[in-house]
Amino acid sequence: MLEKALQGKHAYWGWILFLLGVISIGGIFYVFQYFNGLGVTGMSRDVSWGLYISQFTFLVGVAAGGVMLVLPYYVHDFKEFGKITILGEFMAIAAICMCLMFIIADLGQPLRALNVLLHPTPSSMLFWDMIVLNGYLFLNVLVGWVVLHSHYKDAPAPKWIKIFIWISIPWAISIHTVTAMLYCGLPGRHFWLTAILAPRFLASAFAAGPALLLLVALIMKKVANFDAGEKAIQKLTTIIAYAAILNFFFVGLEFFVAYYSELPGHTHTFDYLFFGSHGYDNLVGPMRFSAFIGIVATIMFLIPKCKQNTTLLPIMCIMIFLSLLIDKGLGFVLGGFVPNPLGAIVEYYPTIPELGIVAAIWAAGALILTILYKIVLSVEANKA
Amino acid sequence: MDVKRRKFLKIAGISAIAGIGAPTAFSTLLKGEVNASSGGGHGEATEKSDAHAEEKVVGKQYGLVINTKKFGQIAGLAEKCTAACHAEHNVPDYGNPKDEIKWIWTESYNHAFQGKSDHKKNDALKNLPILVTCNHCANPPCVKACPTKATFKNKDGIVMMDYHRCIGCRFCMAACPYGARSFNWKNPRETYANGEMKFYPNGINKEFPTRMRGVVEKCNLCAKRIADGKLPSCVEACGDTKGIIFGDINDPNSEISQVLKNTFTIQRNPTTGTRPSVFYII
Ligand code: SF4
Numbered sequence: 001m002l003e004k005a006l007q008g009k010h011a012y013w014g015w016i017l018f019l020l021g022v023i024s025i026g027g028i029f030y031v032f033q034y035f036n037g038l039g040v041t042g043m044s045r046d047v048s049w050g051l052y053i054s055q056f057t058f059l060v061g062v063a064a065g066g067v068m069l070v071l072p073y074y075v076h077d078f079k080e081f082g083k084i085t086i087l088g089e090f091m092a093i094a095a096i097c098m099c100l101m102f103i104i105a106d107l108g109q110p111l112r113a114l115n116v117l118l119h120p121t122p123s124s125m126l127f128w129d130m131i132v133l134n135g136y137l138f139l140n141v142l143v144g145w146v147v148l149h150s151h152y153k154d155a156p157a158p159k160w161i162k163i164f165i166w167i168s169i170p171w172a173i174s175i176h177t178v179t180a181m182l183y184c185g186l187p188g189r190h191f192w193l194t195a196i197l198a199p200r201f202l203a204s205a206f207a208a209g210p211a212l213l214l215l216v217a218l219i220m221k222k223v224a225n226f227d228a229g230e231k232a233i234q235k236l237t238t239i240i241a242y243a244a245i246l247n248f249f250f251v252g253l254e255f256f257v258a259y260y261s262e263l264p265g266h267t268h269t270f271d272y273l274f275f276g277s278h279g280y281d282n283l284v285g286p287m288r289f290s291a292f293i294g295i296v297a298t299i300m301f302l303i304p305k306c307k308q309n310t311t312l313l314p315i316m317c318i319m320i321f322l323s324l325l326i327d328k329g330l331g332f333v334l335g336g337f338v339p340n341p342l343g344a345i346v347e348y349y350p351t352i353p354e355l356g357i358v359a360a361i362w363a364a365g366a367l368i369l370t371i372l373y374k375i376v377l378s379v380e381a382n383k384a
Numbered sequence: 385m386d387v388k389r390r391k392f393l394k395i396a397g398i399s400a401i402a403g404i405g406a407p408t409a410f411s412t413l414l415k416g417e418v419n420a421s422s423g424g425g426h427g428e429a430t431e432k433s434d435a436h437a438e439e440k441v442v443g444k445q446y447g448l449v450i451n452t453k454k455f456g457q458i459a460g461l462a463e464k465c466t467a468a469c470h471a472e473h474n475v476p477d478y479g480n481p482k483d484e485i486k487w488i489w490t491e492s493y494n495h496a497f498q499g500k501s502d503h504k505k506n507d508a509l510k511n512l513p514i515l516v517t518c519n520h521c522a523n524p525p526c527v528k529a530c531p532t533k534a535t536f537k538n539k540d541g542i543v544m545m546d547y548h549r550c551i552g553c554r555f556c557m558a559a560c561p562y563g564a565r566s567f568n569w570k571n572p573r574e575t576y577a578n579g580e581m582k583f584y585p586n587g588i589n590k591e592f593p594t595r596m597r598g599v600v601e602k603c604n605l606c607a608k609r610i611a612d613g614k615l616p617s618c619v620e621a622c623g624d625t626k627g628i629i630f631g632d633i634n635d636p637n638s639e640i641s642q643v644l645k646n647t648f649t650i651q652r653n654p655t656t657g658t659r660p661s662v663f664y665i666i
């Protein structure tokens with residue numbers, strides 16, 4: 001779909017129309033949810049966060065992943081990333097917009113969202129998350145726009161923007177760290193209560209973000225004559241490989257702590273997620289699938305023959321991305337609620353309206369990304 | 385490892401609270417003593433800085449002692465408490481577990497007391513109905529997590545909700561280690577065509593507001609009744625049985641303090657460091 005969409009004018013607008021269609025359908029579901037309450041979702045007293053917050057958590061990682069391009073390019077002067085760094089920044093913009101939409105979709109009283117600013121509460125990690133996310137959005141819009149604009153004018157980027165680029169690097173780390181802190185500071189949730197959470201989040205983000213970017217770059221190369229450069233692509237595969245290895249290493253450590261110590265609080269959720277617990281196993285299939293494709297793809301990313309194979313590479317990117325999406329965007333958040341604080345297991349199944357809203361937010365993200373990338377392509381075409 | 389770390393943090397925490405006037409919490413810790421008199425008059429002194437030292441008390445802290453023995457003896461008493469509370473506070477009845485809202489309800493021993501097992505324990509314990517509700521923790525994680533201060537601790541130590549400020553983010557529900565909080569997934573004020581309330585089959589109590597959709601709610605320790613000089617509804621429902629005792633656990637002369645002083649009680653999940661104000665006689 002995307003391939004054709006970028007080919008001609010027709011296909012481009014066809015793609016846009018398709019996205020707008022998904023957004024409209026999801027929009028109708030959102031209106032339905034708005035007037036009927038979050039009862040239209042599958043969430044309950046026991047699993048009080050569902051797909052909205054889990055997708056949000058994953059997408060913060062995708063946004064932070066952009067730093068894996070910004071850092072080598074600006075700090076280490078890795079010239080080969082010159083063409084795609086802007087793509088990383090624009091991907092971060094789209095991902096953060098999706099995060100904000102997911103948060104709003106999840107609020108029981110969305111019209112009161114500004115209460116977070118009217119009654120600032122520094123003890124709440126959600127307060128900080130809102131600050132770092134919006135700050136990161138601002139930084140990427142500013143940097144992306146200024147850099148692209150000077151590129152367009154054939155002028156070097158102004159000196160002052162460097163400051164913001166430098167700030168954006170630790171800021172990217174901060175968004176996912178603070179997002180991890182939403183979870184890992186809660187005393188009663190054993191599965192989340194782990195100091196390794198922020199590093200684990202970051203590792204998975206630095207694999208998932210670049211994997212998505214690489215996938216998009218490969219598609220753009222095919223359909224829009226946008227060549228990121230072989231060197232850049234190979235560098236990205238190395239980044240993805242190392243980040244994915246770190247991620248699975250951290251997950252392995254979690255497994256060790258749980259199953260060697262055999263502390264029930266630590267094993268219970270892992271049991272539920274990977275083996276099923278007391279007959280409840282609705283996440284076992286997805287979680288095993290996620291682990292399998294994730295590990296296979298990571299190994300493939302280490303094999304030069306696979307990395308250089310242009311048919312395999314996009315598939316490997318999809319595998320890594322999907323694996324981490326399931327792991328963080330499903331199992332991690334939902335698993336934290338099992339068992340509930342009273343030791344009971346309640347399973348969650350998203351409803352049709354909920355899935356519709358999730359699809360609409362993904363479509364909105366894709367729309368933002370498409371438009372931003374179209375701008376980049378036009379600027380490039382102008383120069384050629 | 386975990387226990388050690390927690391212990392250390394706890395010691396450091398207590399030292400930090402008690403040692404405000406001291407050079408650093410650490411030096412206090414190293415001296416092996418906590419000097420409470422330098423803590424700005426935060427109540428009784430703590431003798432030794434061991435990890436199980438008595439926790440500092442500040443101001444009023446209303447709480448409950450639930451005598452589970454009485455509830456084991458008197459059939460239906462627990463249900464009576466739940467009914468009284470839910471009627472008093474217009475807790476809607478949706479008739480399904482997904483949308484369920486509850487302020488006080490019954491659990492089994494091993495569910496209520498996480499980390500305690502009923503393995504090889506007597507049958508009486510296994511069948512004991514344990515009333516659970518909000519613990520009005522002295523150190524409530526729900527309050528810390530709330531991004532709008534819609535959940536807050538009042539001057540009486542009650543953890544309260546401001547239904548008009550709550551944005552419905554449910555961070556507090558993830559933060560509460562007791563599952564004490566419920567969310568209004570639906571609009572509790574929904575009516576049938578004839579104007580009858582859908583989710584209040586027994587009508588509503590005009591003295592207490594109903595909630596709107598999209599906000600969190602929980603036991604408020606009957607803050608309004610207390611202000612009116614009445615006892616909490618669940619306490620009142622127990623009549624003369626003394627199944628539940630209410631009072632200020634920080635006032636050494638209160639009845640509840642006397643009971644706590646003279647009876648062996650336990651709290652739910654004290655290892656979470658929340659310092660629950662609801663105690664149980666088993
Ligand atoms: S029991 Fe839960 S809701 Fe009540 S004060 Fe403690 S943490 Fe908050």
Ligand code: SF4
Nearest residue numbers: 530550551553554556
């Ligand atoms: S749901 Fe309401 S009370 Fe709970 S944390 Fe969010 S704003 Fe605070």
Ligand code: SF4
Nearest residue numbers: 469603605606616618
């Ligand atoms: S103290 Fe009041 S609000 Fe809390 S459970 Fe008892 S009756 Fe309900």
